[in-house]
Amino acid sequence: MAIKKRGRRILTTTLIVFASIVAFVAVLGKGSFSFASYHADNKDYSDVITQGIGNTNPRVVDIAMLGAHDAFSTKVSTSSAVDPSEGADSMVRNSTIKIFADGLIVRLSRAQLGTAAIMLENGVRYFDIRLSDLNGEWYTKHALLSDKLSVYLTDVIDFLNHHPGELVVMDFHYVYFDTMTFEDLFTYLGNFKVDGFSLLDYMNFDPVATPLGELRYNQATLGGTRAGVVILAKLPASNPTYRYHYERGEGEGDGNFISIRSMWHNSSDTKTMLKGIRDEVTFLQTDTTYNDMFRVSQAQKTGVISGSDMADTLIGWSLIDLASSFNVTLVEQDDFSSWFEVMPILMVDFAISTRGQFNAKANDAMITFNQSLL
DSSP states (O other): OHHHHHHHHHHHHHHHHHHHHHHHHHHHHHOOOOSOOOOOOSOOOTTHHHHHHTTOOOBGGGOOEEEETTTTOTTOOTTOOBOTTSOTTOGGGOHHHHHHHHHHHHHTTOOOOSOHHHHHHTTEEEEEEEEEEETTEEEEEESEEEEEHHHHHHHHHHHHHHOTTOEEEEEEEEEEOSSOOHHHHHHHHHHOEETTEEGGGGOOSOTTTSOGGGOBHHHHHTTTTSOEEEEEESSOTTOTTOOSOEEOBOOSSSSOBSSEEEEOOOOOOHHHHHHHHHHHHHHHHHOGGGTTSEEEEEOOOOOOSSSTTHHHHHHHOSHHHHHHHHHHHHHTSTTGGGGGGTOOEEEESSTTOOGGGHHHHHHHHHHHHHTTOO
């Protein structure tokens, strides 16, 4: 009898362990939520640029600003369509992975929380944008489609309409074309209006006539009397059809640096990330080749599911959760503010995170830095 009871206990324990493992694997693969969330701290950085600039007239490429990586990925979910630019062998198109790990795909694709309006109120001024043309409509994306560009563009234009002197950089980093072209994109940007104004109406200068390294705040904002926009796109700026952008180049380590240098560290390990950032700082302190470009500190962790960083990624759970923790680490570094001297743009995931007062500390540090510019 005792042997039978012991056998039942072993069987019961085994089943419980097995069920727990199955449940854990199911949550790991199917869970699309993030533990971190946005909590408003009642601090408004809608005037973060004008607070810092004051009456000075610095070069635009020297102005410190907070950047949002994969800025318009906030609506990515398990019901999102796959980005049409993803190849046939892409993980997000794998039917088995989609069945058992669609939540994991979402967690490693959604990099921001909040609307564009909330990001702007929290001081975000550099937007890393990924677009895809799908059936004649522009969608924002990061592996999966997020929402129509018009949703985010409405917030941006509305902000520009009401905040003279503020400066926004719109970096159309990756654009996938199906039936449309860059000409169609810029036509759309010129025609889409909010209260009578389009994004292109805030291009207060001619980028063909003014090299990026010579563009100053007063020219971009008409002496602070009007909001300003700087647009980056991979389209050659020499094309006379387009007079609204600077050619960006790839700008991520392939040597094709034209208007932006933005080195990707490709890691989810904290020590590796910090070393990569500091190595880039040291490099830019001694090499002035890139002084006339936007210089971006890619301070966002990369989610990977293979290699030595896989454990960091899985434990970190999502891009949002990884950023919630790492962003605090960033602003706690003793040399954090000195990074702006060579890399004025700090680009992160979950840019509006208030954990550890990240957003406030980052914006306050940038305001202080910008007050030192001439």
